[in-house]
Every structure is written in structure tokens, then in C-alpha cells.
Amino acid sequence: MNIRLNKRYCVLSVIISLVLAMSVSASAAYVGSSYISSQGACVIDYDTGDVYYEYNGYAPRVPASMTKLMTLYCVYEAMEEGKFDIYTPVPVSANVYSKSRCPEYQTVPLYYNTVYTVDELIGMVLTYSDIGSAVALAELVAGSEWAFVQVMNEKAAQMGTDAYFYDCFGVAHNKVSPIAIATIVKNFISKYPDILVRSSKRSVYFHGRNYYSTNHLFDTYYYPGADGIKTGTTTAAGYCFCATAQRDGRRMIAVTMASSSSGQRFRDATVLLDYGFSSAKSKYGTIVYTDTSTYINSNEIPTFGYMGKIVLIAQDLTNYGFDASYNDETRTLTLSYNPEKTYSPMSVEEYKGKEGTAAFPVGNTDIKIEIIKDGQSFILENSYNTNGYMCLFLDDLLNIYEVLWNQDEMKAEITVK
Known part of the structure; x- marks a missing residue:
């Protein structure tokens, strides 16, 4: 009796499976x-x-x-x-x-x-x-x-x-x-x-x-x-x-x-x-590793690439003399250079990888990045979110600070006062 039931069960399962397959493809x-x-x-x-x-x-x-x-x-x-x-x-x-x-x-x-x-x-x-x-x-x-x-x-x-x-x-x-x-x-x-x-x-x-x-x-x-x-x-x-x-x-x-x-x-x-x-x-795209290097007042900062441009992580600037504050109401991250602040340069080797390979995923954000210099406010044109950190283009700093580019060494030097 058990054998018969099992055979009937198997036949029924095959029929149901065929009906299921037909309904799925339809x-x-x-x-x-x-x-x-x-x-x-x-x-x-x-x-x-x-x-x-x-x-x-x-x-x-x-x-x-x-x-x-x-x-x-x-x-x-x-x-x-x-x-x-x-x-x-x-x-x-x-x-x-x-x-x-x-x-x-x-x-x-x-x-x-x-x-x-x-x-x-x-x-x-x-x-x-x-x-x-x-x-x-x-x-x-x-x-x-x-x-x-x-x-x-x-x-x-x-x-x-x-x-x-x-x-x-x-x-x-x-x-x-x-x-x-x-x-x-x-x-x-x-x-x-x-x-x-x-x-x-x-x-x-x-x-x-x-x-x-x-x-x-x-x-x-x-x-x-x-x-x-x-x-x-x-x-x-x-x-x-x-x-x-x-x-x-x-x-x-x-x-x-x-x-x-x-x-x-x-x-x-x-x-x-x-x-x-x-x-x-x-x-969203992806931020990638790059062989390009960036220096702030002769101190190297981790550098990445995005859409063919040089990218810095905004929060990293706090290790290079900048103060940072965030206004939740206006959704603005404000950075200002403090000449009295002690530098604590990051270990850039930890942030290097093969040129062009993925470093971080990138997302759009409504958070703005503001830089204050000599009492003047500069709202950066581009800002992106990567794992909770804000990214900025080096190009957006050209109108704020002196930036020198060395093509032979693939190096950017930012002078901040």
C-alpha cells in the first residue's frame, strides 16, 4: 500500500510540475x-x-x-x-x-x-x-x-x-x-x-x-x-x-x-x-583608486578618481588643518582652514590600490559642502556620498586656493593659508 501511494504521489508531482512550468512560461x-x-x-x-x-x-x-x-x-x-x-x-x-x-x-x-x-x-x-x-x-x-x-x-x-x-x-x-x-x-x-x-x-x-x-x-x-x-x-x-x-x-x-x-x-x-x-x-558610478597624488601644504592626502577627475574625501581635510561642522537643518558640511590646528597626516598607503579599480561606491546626496575662506562662503558645485563620507572634486577648489599641477609627477599641490 505504501509503495502504491508513493508511486501515485510521484506521478501527481510530475503532473503538477508540468502544469507549473507551463503557467510560468506563459x-x-x-x-x-x-x-x-x-x-x-x-x-x-x-x-x-x-x-x-x-x-x-x-x-x-x-x-x-x-x-x-x-x-x-x-x-x-x-x-x-x-x-x-x-x-x-x-x-x-x-x-x-x-x-x-x-x-x-x-x-x-x-x-x-x-x-x-x-x-x-x-x-x-x-x-x-x-x-x-x-x-x-x-x-x-x-x-x-x-x-x-x-x-x-x-x-x-x-x-x-x-x-x-x-x-x-x-x-x-x-x-x-x-x-x-x-x-x-x-x-x-x-x-x-x-x-x-x-x-x-x-x-x-x-x-x-x-x-x-x-x-x-x-x-x-x-x-x-x-x-x-x-x-x-x-x-x-x-x-x-x-x-x-x-x-x-x-x-x-x-x-x-x-x-x-x-x-x-x-x-x-x-x-x-x-x-x-x-x-x-x-x-551612482564608483570612486576608483588612482596613481595621482595630492598634497596640502606639502602633506600628502589620500587621493581617488571619479569620472576622470581627482577626488578627495571632505572629512579627510580635518587631518590637514581644517575644522569641520555640520548643519542638519541646512544639510551643509562646512570646512574652514584653521592655521592654529595641528596637522595629523593620514597614512596614504592604506588608501592606495591598482589604478582604475573600485575603491568605494558613490551615491548622490542633497548634502552641500561649504568652504569658508577669509569670511567668504564658497558652495562647491559637486558633492557625492560614499559610505557616509562626502567627496569633493579637486577642480572645485581651483577658485578658492592656489593649486599647482605637475604633469610629469601626476601630482597636485594645494597651498592653503
Whole structure:
């Protein structure tokens, strides 16, 4: 009887999968001029939060094992609160023992009286998508699966998402939109960047065996800069994937839900990532390292390049005799030279890199830079934000201070009095 039921179940699964694939292809979307099969998708900028593309991005869908991203976030938060650490042994309950042997799940059997650490189980959840490990961690955090799911939902609400979970591993019909998944991951990376070290692993070694990543941006569908993060697959969800990659100092997070096939989800993700990076480059660009050097009263200051021009970080000037103040009401950073101030030149070698390679991502800003000289105010024409610091063009100082350029040495000398 069990054999017959399993055969009928398999046939039914094949039929449902075929219907799912047909429905996905019937409503395919385009990202720019590139096709994606996703029923729901988005790509966001990790640094700025910009949503560069979304298709049904705010519509809740079944996320399958992408659910485990919130599970792991809550585990990390419990560690931060001091409830346990990565070396803590995790007990195997009857519930964990049973679920780790369920043939319908992605599982590795866990045993009583065997020591499994938090560190090991996190690796198995993230890399291999192991359900038993997820349940064991959930019980460690909250005492039971049910109680842990309440923690997940509270955290989802605190993040401002509409995500709602019924389990901690993704077999239930949890409801999460592509934007919500991306938001969870953005928060995860920001608060616990160690997750990228783990999610970039091609495999994990667990009790005598290697288990390989389900993320094929590392191999079959190789994508430069990819370092995470989680796949998900069930009949209800289809083929899902949340990917992240870094390029030229910027990070993108892409989500595809209900792609048409296992392989297509990785193709869809690469299209989304490419579109995100292209959009960010058009909107923001990147500050790069340069062989050019700049001196203020014979003291070298870190120098960068942007759009073919020499760039300085405004706040660095405070090490070279300038006082700085910020007016939040007028959104103005004011710099003025103080001849009585002691110089503390920066170690410029720490800020050098290969000519033309990315140093910092750049964003537009409404903050103005003002320079006061001899009681006169100069508002600089250009100002840019890079990781919370303000950038200015050397060219904008030409009408304020004496600037000499040595073409042979690729050196600018600013004289400030």
C-alpha cells in the first residue's frame, strides 16, 4: 500500500510540475531586453536600498527553503543575545530525529547521543538546505518549532516586511514577497556579515561526508562575485533563489520566485544581478583608486578618481588643518582652514590600490559642502556620498586656493593659508 501511494504521489508531482512550468512560461517577464521566467522577482542595491527592478515584487508567494534565511537570522540574533555560541552542542529531540528522516524533505539523518554544534548545523542549513538541522536550531532558540515561528514572524514585522511564516524550514505555505526576502537578506548581511563567509562555501564537511552547495552560481552557472545565498524548491513554490554578488565595490541582492526550472532560476538571477549592477553604475558610478597624488601644504592626502577627475574625501581635510561642522537643518558640511590646528597626516598607503579599480561606491546626496575662506562662503558645485563620507572634486577648489599641477609627477599641490 505504501509503495502504491508513493508511486501515485510521484506521478501527481510530475503532473503538477508540468502544469507549473507551463503557467510560468506563459507569464514570463523581461528585465530590460532580457527574458526571465520568474513569477515574482526583484533586484535591490544593498548599499542604497534602491529597487532597480521588480515584477510582482510585493506579492506574497511561497518561498520554500528561502524560509531558512529568516530561521538563520533568528539563530544569529540569539547568539548575539548570549543565549549560546557556535560551539554549543545542539540536542536532537524526537521531533528532530523524525524530521531528519522524512523522505519528502532535503535531510541528513541526525542521531541521539551524537554531538552536533551550532556551527555545524548552520553550515548544513545554509549550504545543503538540511531541514533536520533547521528544526534542531529552532528548538535550541525557542524550545519548540511553534514558539520559534512566532519569533520569526515578530522579526519579519520589525523589519517592516509583510512576510508570514508557518514553519521554520519551508515545507509549509509560508507567504513572503520577493522584496521581503531581499529585505531580510539585506538586514542579515548588514548585521551579521559572517553569513557571506558561510554562504560562499562550495561545500561543508559534516560527520564524515562532504555536502555540496545548492547554489550553482558557484559552478554550472558561474557568476563572478557571487557569494550567496539560498535556493528553495517545492511543488507549491516552484524554483526559487535569492542571490547576492559584489562588483566594483557594490553589492546586489536578487530574488527570483517560481522560475520555470532548476537551471532557469540561476539564469534569471544572473539577468537580475546584471541589470542591478548596470543600473547602479548609471545612477551612482564608483570612486576608483588612482596613481595621482595630492598634497596640502606639502602633506600628502589620500587621493581617488571619479569620472576622470581627482577626488578627495571632505572629512579627510580635518587631518590637514581644517575644522569641520555640520548643519542638519541646512544639510551643509562646512570646512574652514584653521592655521592654529595641528596637522595629523593620514597614512596614504592604506588608501592606495591598482589604478582604475573600485575603491568605494558613490551615491548622490542633497548634502552641500561649504568652504569658508577669509569670511567668504564658497558652495562647491559637486558633492557625492560614499559610505557616509562626502567627496569633493579637486577642480572645485581651483577658485578658492592656489593649486599647482605637475604633469610629469601626476601630482597636485594645494597651498592653503
